Each structure stands twice: as structure tokens, then as C-alpha cells.
Amino acid sequence: MRRVAWRQPSSSGAEGAPYRYLAVRIIDQAFRDLASPAGSPEGPESAREFLAGTSMLYHWCEVADLNPECLVARARKLMASSDRFSAPAVIVEGKDLCQHVTHK
Secondary structure, eight states, X not given: OOOOOOOOOGGGSGGGHHHHHHHHHHHXXXXXXXXXXXXXXXXXXXXXXXXXXXXXXXXXXXXXXBOHHHHHHHHHHHHHOSSOOOOSOSSBTTBOTTBOOOOO
8 A cells, every 4th residue: 555645735726726625525524424314324423433533634634724633623522512413514615713824
């Protein structure tokens, strides 16, 4: 199995915008799956595992330019909540409290 080399996120330029959008949608869908009572039983469990801080979450957060620790904390808080929540978009067009502030 080949190792994936980490590199600077390409989302800062116009050519990276589609990848950033995809990454944000993947993370957003995981939050929706976490909250969804409908669908397959594997959906919420898979979302729980992903949002607990897997390497793939960290990868997509880097592409989306989001702070993975903030998203993991948010997911833990939502999972700890005993009642289901009805969340509109958890991340809307990348404008989220978990965005990285600067890259230098």
C-alpha cells in the first residue's frame, strides 16, 4: 500500500475550489447522517466513526481548510446530546466557526 504524501492545500486558488467544495460537502453529509433517523443503520454509525477523528476526516478538513479538532468537538457534543437534532446545513458554503483563521 502506498503512502499518501501531505502537501499544501490547493483550495486557496481557483483551481482548488471544486475540491474544497467537495470536501465541505463530505463533512456536511457526515453531520447530516449522524442526525438522520432515516436511511440505513450503518449511516449514523459510519458518520460517528468518521467524525470521531479518522485520518480521512483530517484529510478532508485539510482540503476544505477547516479545523478538524473543532469539528470533532462539535460532533462529540452532538453525539452526547440525548435527543435528535434537526440541523440545516452544519457547514454552509465554508462559512463555519471551524474554519482555519490563517495560513502562513
